[in-house]
Amino acid sequence: MYNKILITGGCGFIGSCLIRSLAKNHNIEILNIDNLTYAANINATQVTNKNNYKLIKADISKSKEIMDIFTNFQPDAVFHLAAETHVDRSIDGPSSFIETNILGTYNLLRESLSYWKNLNTINKKKFRFVHISTDEVYGSLGQHDSPFNEESNYKPNSPYSASKASADHLVRSWYKTYQLPLIITNTSNNYGPWQFPEKLIPLTINKCLKKEKIPVFGDGKQIRDWIRVEDHVSGLLKVLDKGKVGEKYNIGSNCEIENLEVIKSICNILNEKLPLENFSYNKLINFVKDRPGHDFRYSLDNNKIKDLGWKPKFSWEKGIEDTVKWYLDNKNYLNLNEKKYSGERLGKL
Numbered sequence: 001m002y003n004k005i006l007i008t009g010g011c012g013f014i015g016s017c018l019i020r021s022l023a024k025n026h027n028i029e030i031l032n033i034d035n036l037t038y039a040a041n042i043n044a045t046q047v048t049n050k051n052n053y054k055l056i057k058a059d060i061s062k063s064k065e066i067m068d069i070f071t072n073f074q075p076d077a078v079f080h081l082a083a084e085t086h087v088d089r090s091i092d093g094p095s096s097f098i099e100t101n102i103l104g105t106y107n108l109l110r111e112s113l114s115y116w117k118n119l120n121t122i123n124k125k126k127f128r129f130v131h132i133s134t135d136e137v138y139g140s141l142g143q144h145d146s147p148f149n150e151e152s153n154y155k156p157n158s159p160y161s162a163s164k165a166s167a168d169h170l171v172r173s174w175y176k177t178y179q180l181p182l183i184i185t186n187t188s189n190n191y192g193p194w195q196f197p198e199k200l201i202p203l204t205i206n207k208c209l210k211k212e213k214i215p216v217f218g219d220g221k222q223i224r225d226w227i228r229v230e231d232h233v234s235g236l237l238k239v240l241d242k243g244k245v246g247e248k249y250n251i252g253s254n255c256e257i258e259n260l261e262v263i264k265s266i267c268n269i270l271n272e273k274l275p276l277e278n279f280s281y282n283k284l285i286n287f288v289k290d291r292p293g294h295d296f297r298y299s300l301d302n303n304k305i306k307d308l309g310w311k312p313k314f315s316w317e318k319g320i321e322d323t324v325k326w327y328l329d330n331k332n333y334l335n336l337n338e339k340k341y342s343g344e345r346l347g348k349l
Contacts, residue, residue, distance in 0.1 A: 002128070002240065004029045006075035008060055008108065009082030011036060013195045014132065016044035017229045018079060018236060023047050031073045033058040033066075034082065035100075039196040060104035063111065070115040077240060078129045080108055083167075086198050087136075087160045091292055094159035101163035102170070105131070109174045116180055129182045130240055131171040135225065135252065136161035137186065140295035147225075147299035150186075150248045157293045168248075175246045183239055184248035187232050188225035188255075188300050191319065193326040195229075197334055200259065201320075204266045205327045206334045208281045209274075214267075218290030220260030223297040227253040228314035228323075238310040252300030253312035260285075262320075269324045 005022060009015040010032030022028050023045070030047075032055045034040050047053040058065040060082050082104060084090065084097045109129075116127050138148040139155030154169075156162040168184055175182040191201045207214045235251035243249060257265075267281035314322075327334065 001126070002077040003027060004031070004073065004075045004077075006031050006033065006069070006073060006078045008033050008078070008080050010034055011040035011042050011044060011055070012081060012083075012085075013039075013044075013192075013199075014190055014229055014232060015079075015081040016041065016046075016194055017192070018081070018233045019045040019047065019053070021230075021233050021237065023049065023053055026052050028052060030054070031056065031069070031075065033060070033069060035059045037084075039086075039198070041194060041196075044194040060108050061099050063107045066107055066111040067114070070111050076123060076126050076128075078108075078112060079132065079236065079240075080105065080129065081132045082108075083132075083164065085134075085160065087158050088291065089198075090158055090160035090163070094163070097159055097163040101160075102166045105167040105170055109170060109180070113174060113178050113180050125181075127181055128240055128245070129171075129180060130236060130243075131168070131182060131184045132236065133168050133184060133186045134161065134164050135186050135188045135250070135298045135300050136295065137165040137168055138298075141297040141299055143297065145297070145299075147252075147254075147301040148186075148250065149301040150250055150304055157295055172248075181245045183243045183245060185236060185239055186248065186250050186300070187235075188227050188252035188298060190227055190229045190232050192229035192323055193330070194333070200262060201266065201323060202327060202334065204263050205270070205324060208267065208270050208284060209331065209334065212284065213286035214263055214284045215286055215288045216260055216263060217288060217294060220258060220263070220287065221296075222259045222294060223256050223299070224259065224262075225252045225299045226255045226257055226262070226316060226319075227251065227312060228319040231312040231314055234313075235305055235310050238305065238308050242308040247304075249305040249308075250300040250302055251305055251310075252302045253314070254299075254302065255312075255316045256297070256299055257316065265316075265320055266324060269321055273324065273328060 011034040
């Protein structure tokens, strides 16, 4: 149904996985616009058929660049993933999060609306804008609280989550005020191949391979709802195909695990797959001062998207084992990023 798809942030972790999935259909033209900041990786898209894929380096906070892209490409669907996403870096330096996540989203909405208004009736009805957001906009849950659903109030607790919440509100208002055909998705913690090593799972693997201490914030009892990135992407495609305009959908896999247990799982897999004599990777675990404003628990109710016919395929055990194996088979990926990321707690470059 959708033949020309514009993706922002397609060289990022989730965006590149989305492109890998879409590129299998040679009838779909894909335009990836990415500012190619530190976490971007142009190789992650793994596109072999260049006839249906193009990458343009562009900054979504620059209106003229975005206007020209819409005019020239004429998309019938947009996936908006371009964002600054690392919580620790937002604490250390929030300005880039405000610029990209809020101002960038505003510019994209403005140019999308201008483009959409000039479409003919058929294409106007067909057009979709899917905005990808996070569960962190909802705030933090207690141990026994019910999972967040699509009606949960927003209570962001970090500059990152506040910037994404602001973007969500802008997107919703562009539907309510201007009727731009928008859908919002909120996802839980993604993991899988090609993730930049500032995030917990690849960071832990990298620390283990280098035999360096693995930082654990506070007591490590914080709980996250984990989803394999391929499952998230299949949810995004289901929302594009079956989702209702003006609605929002939570995409999670009901996989709640404490951060410390995530790290222990990785260490145990490495103890088996890359054993060292008289050594356990678990010995590298190092408890450090907790992050400011650290949310205790995230959990998403995914019943609404399940009603569209979606469900996750990866179990945690299968997903994390495959992920560790990918990084072991692609150690050069981690080595290349050593030049771009210092491995420090606040994500300093």
